[in-house]
Amino acid sequence: MTVLLLAAGAAYVAATWRCRSPWPLTRTAAWLAGLTAAGVAVAGPLGAHAGGHPDLHAHMAGHLLLGMVAPLLLVLAAPVTLALRALPQSAARRLSRLLRAAPARWLTDPLVAVPLHAAGLWLLYGTGLHDAGPLVWLHLLASGYLATASVLAVDPTPHRRGVAVRAGALAAGAAAHDVLAKVLYAHPPAGTVGAEEGARLVYDGGTVVTLVTAALLWRRWYLGRDAVRAAAQPV
Amino acid sequence: MSDGPARPAARRRLLVSGLLLGLGTAGAVDEIVFHQLLHWHHFYDRAGGAAGLVSDGLLHAGTFSAAVAGTALLADARRRGRFLPPLWWGALLTGAGAFQVWDGLVHHKLLRLHQVRYGVDLTGYDVGWVLPGVLLLVAGVVLLRRAGTAPVR
Numbered sequence: 001m002t003v004l005l006l007a008a009g010a011a012y013v014a015a016t017w018r019c020r021s022p023w024p025l026t027r028t029a030a031w032l033a034g035l036t037a038a039g040v041a042v043a044g045p046l047g048a049h050a051g052g053h054p055d056l057h058a059h060m061a062g063h064l065l066l067g068m069v070a071p072l073l074l075v076l077a078a079p080v081t082l083a084l085r086a087l088p089q090s091a092a093r094r095l096s097r098l099l100r101a102a103p104a105r106w107l108t109d110p111l112v113a114v115p116l117h118a119a120g121l122w123l124l125y126g127t128g129l130h131d132a133g134p135l136v137w138l139h140l141l142a143s144g145y146l147a148t149a150s151v152l153a154v155d156p157t158p159h160r161r162g163v164a165v166r167a168g169a170l171a172a173g174a175a176a177h178d179v180l181a182k183v184l185y186a187h188p189p190a191g192t193v194g195a196e197e198g199a200r201l202v203y204d205g206g207t208v209v210t211l212v213t214a215a216l217l218w219r220r221w222y223l224g225r226d227a228v229r230a231a232a233q234p235v
Numbered sequence: 236m237s238d239g240p241a242r243p244a245a246r247r248r249l250l251v252s253g254l255l256l257g258l259g260t261a262g263a264v265d266e267i268v269f270h271q272l273l274h275w276h277h278f279y280d281r282a283g284g285a286a287g288l289v290s291d292g293l294l295h296a297g298t299f300s301a302a303v304a305g306t307a308l309l310a311d312a313r314r315r316g317r318f319l320p321p322l323w324w325g326a327l328l329t330g331a332g333a334f335q336v337w338d339g340l341v342h343h344k345l346l347r348l349h350q351v352r353y354g355v356d357l358t359g360y361d362v363g364w365v366l367p368g369v370l371l372l373v374a375g376v377v378l379l380r381r382a383g384t385a386p387v388r
Contacts, residue, residue, distance in 0.1 A: 049371075083310035095357045100351035177294035207299065214300055 001042050001134045005035045012079065023085075027077045034073030041066035056184070057194030060202040066137060067121075068209040071144035073234055076216075080155035086225035100158045108157045110150040110169035117147035118176035121211055125180060128189050147173060163221040167214060174210040178203055244355045245315055252308035253323040257330020257375070260300025262294070265338060290342065292302075295373060298334065325378030335368025 012031045016023040046062035080099070084092050100105060106112050112161035120143050123129070129136055151170045153160050161169075188195030221227055243376065312318065 049357055093285070167300060167304055169298045174296035174300065175289075175292040177292075178295050179288050182288050182292065207295070211299055214303040222307050222310060227311060229381065231311060 001137060002039060002224045004138075005039050005042075012082065015082050018086040019082060020085050024126070027082070030073045031079065033075035034077065037065045037073060038070040038141055041070070046137060053120060053191055053193045054189075055194050056188065056192045057201065058198075058199035059194075060205075063140070063202055064209070066203040067140040067144040068206060069221035070141060071148045072209060072213060074145055075148045075154055077150050078154045079161065084156075096156075099156070105158045108149075108150050109144055109159065109189070110161055110166050111145040113143075113150035114169040114173040117143040118173050118180075122180055123178070124162050125176055125184060126188065148213065151213065152220070163217065167217060170210065171205075174206065175208045177210075183207065245312060245317070248310045248315075249306050249323050250326045251318060252305045252312055253326025253329040255301040255305030256309065257301075257305075257327040257328075257332075258334050259298050259305055260327070261331040261334035261338075262298025263302060265334075266295075294334075294338070294342070301330075319382060321378050322382035325330050325375050325380075325382055328375030329379060330375070332372030332375055333368070334373060336365060339365035339368055 009032055013028065014026055027214060041062040043064070045058040046066060080095075083095060087095060099108075107116075124136060124140075149155060150157070151166045151173075153166070181199045185196055185199035185203075309323070314322075
């Protein structure tokens with residue numbers, strides 16, 4: 001997993017050099033910060049044990065970093081936009097065709113990506129699979145990324161849903177997250193320690209990350225072309 | 236603020252903004268004052284069933300999302316130069332009252348998700364919880380009627 005993260009960092013930085021237009025430094029910083037958050041999570045807390053038992057408190061700190069903070073930072077880095085600008089034209093065209101194809105269209109729809117992410121979380125924590133290692137971690141990062149990307153739509157998406165649908169999907173995803181946290185609080189997975197603290201941490205932390213995401217979503221809407229044009233219309 | 240009748244779309248935006256911010260504000264006050272500062276409420280007291288947990292999760296996520304959305308819509312409504320105080324305040328109070336009444340009746344009593352306070356006789360607290368909500372709701376609806384808009388269309 002560490003190798004993957006390093007490779008992703010190197011590829012992004014290399015792409016900014018090849019990019020046909022100047023690339024904002026803040027986006028590069030967001031990408032590297034997102035990868036660092038993911039790296040910190042997998043290096044320690046995600047698989048932490050306390051006294052021979054899986055430690056849910058530490059795990060949830062890792063979950064917040066890997067499944068929520070890292071995806072948000074990575075989405076803000078707009079990697080698809082960078083790829084489209086840095087790749088040779090033929091490859092960029094192939095990529096944009098791929099992004100318009102049916103599977104990508106599905107996965108970038110908030111009404112698909114957000115429920116998929118939420119269902120994945122319920123499955124992982126309901127079955128105890130959350131402790132299973134790198135593949136699960138990769139899933140957490142990827143599905144978190146897709147859900148956040150579908151809501152924020154920083155990168156070009158084939159079918160952009162309206163702001164109300166995206167905000168609603170985000171809220172529904174947060175609700176599923178909250179309910180799951182309280183269920184884990186009430187019924188901790190067998191053999192784990194620190195479930196109560198972990199549930200509270202992931203509940204409160206999830207609220208903060210969702211708030212930030214919602215604020216970014218509405219800010220982008222407020223500053224967006226459509227809303228500005230509508231507001232400028234004479235009454 | 237410019238004069239003249241507001242367009243229906245602008246009125247609706249203001250109404251929605253007020254309702255959402257009312258919900259969000261009441262939710263935030265509940266969370267900050269009673270959960271965090273006074274510690275009267277509990278994160279989960281294990282008394283409520285699954286329906287309570289789902290309703291609580293929806294309400295929690297819904298209120299803070301509503302606060303953000305309401306703020307953005309208010310900013311947009313003001314940018315359009317149409318701010319109608321009775322309409323917006325009426326909607327705000329209606330939203331806040333609706334939250335308070337729902338929280339007091341459905342969450343505390345029907346689903347028994349958590350109580351206002353523990354280890355004391357609850358009657359006074361429950362009345363003190365729901366009554367202000369009803370008053371807010373009534374004040375909000377009165378203001379909305381005066382603004383010439385029915386609360387529900």
